[in-house]
Every structure is written in C-alpha cells, then in structure tokens.
Amino acid sequence: MSQAVTPINAYNNTQNFYPSNDKWEYKLLPIAASVAIDDGSLIAVQIVSNTTTGNHTKMGVENAAGADFTGILAQKIASSDSDYATAGKLKGVWVPVCESAEAYFKVGAGTFTAVDVGKTVEIHSDSKSLAVDTAGKGARIASYISSTRGTCVFTLPTTETA
Numbered sequence: 001m002s003q004a005v006t007p008i009n010a011y012n013n014t015q016n017f018y019p020s021n022d023k024w025e026y027k028l029l030p031i032a033a034s035v036a037i038d039d040g041s042l043i044a045v046q047i048v049s050n051t052t053t054g055n056h057t058k059m060g061v062e063n064a065a066g067a068d069f070t071g072i073l074a075q076k077i078a079s080s081d082s083d084y085a086t087a088g089k090l091k092g093v094w095v096p097v098c099e100s101a102e103a104y105f106k107v108g109a110g111t112f113t114a115v116d117v118g119k120t121v122e123i124h125s126d127s128k129s130l131a132v133d134t135a136g137k138g139a140r141i142a143s144y145i146s147s148t149r150g151t152c153v154f155t156l157p158t159t160e161t162a
Helices: none
Strands: 024-031 042-048 051-058 069-073 089-096 102-109 120-123 130-135 139-144 149-153
Touching (some): 102 139, 130 139
Parallel strands (some): 102 130
Antiparallel strands (some): 024 089, 120 130, 120 139
C-alpha cells in the first residue's frame, strides 16, 4: 500500500508542480536508486548509456534524448527513506492522461508576466520549476497567476526512444 500524498486533514503545502485540473492519473512508478527527489518535482524516463533502465528520475531541462517527461512526483523521496538506495521501488506519480492536463508551476528563473502565456520554455535545472525566459521543449505556459506562479501543460514527448 502506498503512503498518502497529503495526510488526511492536512494542508497541501507543495510549492512545486502539482495538477491543476482533473486530467491526471495517480500511478505507482519505479524510481531510480539513491536519488533524493522533492514532491512536486518532474520526473522522466531514466537513460543510462543511451539505454532506458525501466526506472524514473528527475526530469532534465527538456524532452531530449528519450528522457521524456513522465509526470509529477507526488511523494517526496529523502535520503533517509528506507527504500532510497533500492532501484525500482514504486512511488506515487501524477501522470497526464492527455495534452490538456494542466499543472501549477512556480518560477525558478526569469521574469514572468502575462505576456509569457503561450511560450514554450525549459524546465529549471532543479526539476521543480520553470525557467520562464528560456525557450525550450519542457512545458508550455497556459496561464498567468502572479509573477511567481502560473499553470502550464507538458507537450507530450517530442523525441523517440528506440
């Protein structure tokens, strides 16, 4: 049985990515060994020596070389977790079910204004936010909320894995 994403009767204080509509599905996916990842971080297929491993890890700055966006980690993985060092342990992930699955995001780098809506930008190097001034194949900005928050969609992978 998986642990709860947010404890019952507790406020969800995730400051990173999280679903903003009902076009997401909660799944348990295998995670790479010895990788601490905050909840709300983007995850992607793990590639080692140009080969997929069957596990997932932190998302890079964009969909590239087959390490495509998979979803938003719903459970924090800390180095103190008992399964931190074991590859393939299942963790909860919000996975989009269609291209209109929107998520809240925070700004990790750049100046964010309402005119940025519609831009396709890179994921910030922390995998927890967007670099709103850097063009890339990471996410498309869908709406402006404030200078530090907005919603985005993740265009489905633009690369292929053989």
